[in-house]
Amino acid sequence: MTFSTAYKKLLGLLLCSFVANLSTHAQSRFPTLEVNETFKVTVDETEKGIVAKLNNNKTVFLKKWKRALSFIETYDVNNDGHMDLVLNSEEHQPNHALIFLFEPKSSSYKELSYPGHEFSNLIITEQEPGMIISYINAQEWLKFGFNKQSELYRSGESRVLNDYQLALNLYQIRMYNLDGSVKSVKLETFENEKIPLLEVQVARLRLYDEPGYNAGSNIYVEKGALLEITAFEGKEWLKIKYKYAKETLERWVNVSELKMDISKLQYVEDKNGLNLVMIDPQHGNGSFYFCIALNNYSNKVFESSYGKIYIFLENENGNKLLYPLYNTGDLNLPPQNPKDTHINKADGKWFKPGAVIDDNMVQWDVEKKQFVIFHDKSENDEVDEYPYVPFFPDGLSAGKYKMSAVFIDSESHQKPLVSNTQELKFPLKKIAINQNQKR
Incomplete structure (x- = not known):
């Protein structure tokens, strides 16, 4: 059998590639580890993902991981007498890990998840x-x-x-x-002191039977009431004890409602101060955009480093709820002339905002099964790397709502700024996030 020169060169390249590939997979950069008295395992990274090679010539595919694998440990995680795999990545802080439990019946591995x-x-x-x-x-x-x-x-x-x-x-x-x-x-407190009593600062504070917006009662406590905190749920719910007549009762209160009296939240245009504006979120294609901006009609520069955006909803029965969305970060807004915020163009009157805080679509996260909005977290060390935050609270009832945005700065004496209202029909159309956007 004869070969052409070109074919010989191609065959030589293929052989070299094959040998190099064998060499790469034969020498993993991770050590061989013991599973039990009869099994040993070597973990390797391939183009298709991470694999585990057992000494019975069996190769088990583990996972395609977006993180770089740093080191591997073995522990008897589930206390069954067999060493399991813990794969660690130091690519981001905190260190992330994958856990794979060894299954002796099949001589294989299964990922542990929660x-x-x-x-x-x-x-x-x-x-x-x-x-x-x-x-x-x-x-x-x-x-x-x-x-x-x-x-x-x-x-x-x-x-x-x-x-x-x-x-x-x-x-x-x-x-x-x-x-x-x-x-x-x-x-407990970090100072090893007694947990302080919480004094109600708003005119009336609503009590909840459970930590959820649908568990609101018709019971309120008045300004000046002292509440004993006994537990909390998430960042928005405090379990409290309070005295009612001769009894001591337990209920839940909402943290946001402790800060702002929701009965007094309403939009008032200030021609000599700050105005929070919400643009109509409805689009013809069914998408929902959350677009808010701050306009400064005062004669001073407005600066904020500790601002936070809240969402204020009112359903068709007049029931109101308030919840935090995200922190705004540093804002610096020079004075504006009200006349400059509206520009007449050939096709109509255009609004020119001062400082756009958000202009993003509310989308559906298929994995987390919730509506989310993009939020740049690159300068916030207290949050994880996932660039989306939930837009609605858990358990929100379906229906029509009046929606406003609320801005408050925790270090200034500025009253809460409430935007104009827009219409919201929940749930929204589920427009899924492109998976490439999430990385």
Whole structure:
């Protein structure tokens, strides 16, 4: 059999490539690790993803991971006598990890996961077999264990509530039973002092039966009432004790409603001061844009470093709710002439905003099953790298709402700025985020 010169060169290149490929996969940069007395495993990175190679010549595909793999550890994570894989990435802070449990019956691996949580800064110790602590940041963590069915469950968590405006600095540890019910709640301050009583500063504060916007009651406490904090849920709900007649009752209050009296939130145009404006969010293609801007009609430069945007909704029954959206970061807005904010063009009257705070579409996150909006977090160290924030609170009822934006700066004496109202029909059309946008 004869070969042409060109074919010989091509064959030589293919052979070299094949040998090089074998060499690359034969020599993983990670050490071989023991699974048990008979099995050893070597983890390797390939173009298709991360694989595990067992000494019985079996190769198991683990996952295509967007993060760079830094180092690998083995632990008996679920306390079954077999060493499992913990793959770590130091690409971002905090360190992220993947956990793969060894399945002896199939001599394979299965990824361990928990809904809505990515494992990071793990602590797995022999002193507490079958328990995992995953740190969210330096102070907050989630603790997991395995039930009798070898399923992962959340056994405990720590949370921090820091609110400068309400002078709250609380640390909470909550432990759970196997069925998810609360086993114990421990609340303390960082200064080892008594938890202060919270004095109501708004005219009337609504009480809730549960930590959720649909659990609002017709019971209110008046300004000056003292509330004893016993627990909190997320960043928006405080469980409190208060005295009513001769009884001591427990209810929930909303943190945003502690800061602003929602009965007095209304749009008033200020021709000599600041105005928050919301542009009509409806578009002909069914998309919903959240576009807000600040106009400064005063004679001074407006500066803000601790601003926050809230959403204020009122349903058809007149029920109102208020919740935070995000921090605005540094703002610097020079004075404007009201006449300059509206420009007459051939096709109509155009609005020229002073400082655009947001102009983004509200989209649907398929994975998290919630409506989100893009928010640049690059300068905020207190949040994760995911560039979207939830636009609506959990449990919001379907229906028509009047929607306003509210701006407040926690360090200034500026009253809350309320925008003009726009119409909102919830739920919105589910326009999914392009997966490339999320990276």
